[in-house]
Amino acid sequence: MSTAALYTWRKFKNAMMLSMTGLSLLAVIGVLFLILAYTVSKGINHINWDLITQMPAPVGEEGGGMANAIVGSLILVALGSAYGIPVGLFAGIYLAETEKGWFARTVRFLTEVLNGIPSIVIGVVAFIVVVLPMKRFSALAGGFALGILMIPLITRTTEEMIRLVPSSFREAGLALGIPRWKTMLFVILPAAFKGIFTGIFLSIARAIGETAPLLFTALGNRFWSTELDQPIASMTVFIYDYARAPFDDWNQQAWAASFILIMLVFVLNIIFRFVTRKTYTA
């Protein structure tokens, strides 16, 4: 190949590969918009107040909503948060304060392990630990599963956010003779509060979007129930059931419910990104 031909070939290859990368980005973002577009267009008939204020209609009837599923999701997430947030938060504080030692290293590793465990496996564990002894599916079992899912996310963001607080804060507190625990609680945590808080919200968003761990723990319920020891409905299981139902009207409701779910998750995610970036890009 002559020098000129080689040069042309290299320039051609350069242009081609660079445009390939651009095309792959377009394809990926295209898929995102495709999913959003379908969610809106297919669910548009049911994106209304009925969806969030009405109970499910009897089988075969049109209309109805998922009021019980929304309340159920909130109860399940509240149950999970009740122990997931304190465990995640304090474990995160511990890890941020203790860099060395086998225990801290083990816990840090196990946090990653927990984060990687498939959510369906966590559902199986919740089934063994809660459903089997109680001999029935219950909101408690679902909440237990969601809590496990929330812990690693909260632990990790808490640790990271605390580490991002400049050490001068800590030094200032200590220089004033304030005990370390007070420095932590009243100086460092408030400084990292925004990040930790949105991290917690992000984990709540993840828990609300989970389906697999609820299938055989909270099970689902077509009726109004707020009993903690009874099966309870949730938005995601509602979508799962309605997606597989042979009624067009139900399928549309599943899309509408998905729309609400996606919006919820997106808003929480965007807030998280915005807050963490704004606070700490120095």
Add this chain to the structure above:
Amino acid sequence: MSLSMQDHNDQRSGQQAVRPAARALSLGGMFRKNPGDLIFENVTRFFAFIVLALVVLMVYEMTVQSWPSIQHFGFSFVSSSDWDPVNDLYGALPFIYGTLFSSLGALLLAVPLSVGVAIFLSEIAPGWLEQPLSMLVELLAAIPSIVYGLFGIFVMVPWLQTDIQPFLIEEFGWMPLFEGAPYGFGMLAAILILTIMILPIITSISRDVMRAIPDTQREAAMALGATRWEAIRIVLTGSKSGILSAALLGLGRAVGETMAVTMVIGNSADISISVLNPAHTMASVLANEFAEATSQLYVSSLIEIALLLFVMTLILNAIARGIVWRITKRYGAVAA
């Protein structure tokens, strides 16, 4: 040898010089007088211990509960393909096969695509554009898996059935990979949906790894007359191990993904080489059959599948984290 030892020592003493200040500030430090500190440290340690206890509890409970199945079937559990709840016979091979096939298939499609996107984000996109574009890609990861499943059932499956699969059968039907009838539901749908789902994680880690490569490498390549793409290839060579770990983390996600796969894979416990046929994965069989499992051995077998799934993802994640950790040591933090 002695020189390098000296070097090493110098480095360590350099680190040591920084340490005492840091140690004095940490809870495990030398001030142990304040009782409040002692209480606070132990309270936080207790919560950290709960994390450890949870993981131990999970492994213990799953092992105990799957023990009847482990004892009853032994190794044949993973080598037999008879899944027959009526006769209380359980072999998990079809599900293991389905999990590996779908995840590796998705990885095959997702890695080139993700690396392409990562190159665009880290090497080509101007600074002001990079952040919002990255955010869009990462929003894909935030979509709940049930929504992917819905999208799969009502959009992807019909599209595969009417457009893609007939074409594949027509043109490539002679290959065993594309043999069969256009059901829509099946391995191909699962692979495609998994591809979309693992793209964001592979992309964002690859992007971070590439960004960690020092600019001097790009500049050196450019100064020698390399085209932009040739310079990027230098960067790619340096980020190989990082991309590998990104792929492993993506694989870990794919292996454990449940809802979307369950909704589109067709749920059939057959081992088939064709991507057109319905199949099953370890996660999807749990989602489908767990709540309805009747006999004790049935439940026990399903829990053993969960245990296997746990071990698989644990190994994948541990290897991937190990690689990320090594890169971080060399180049600085990589957010994974």
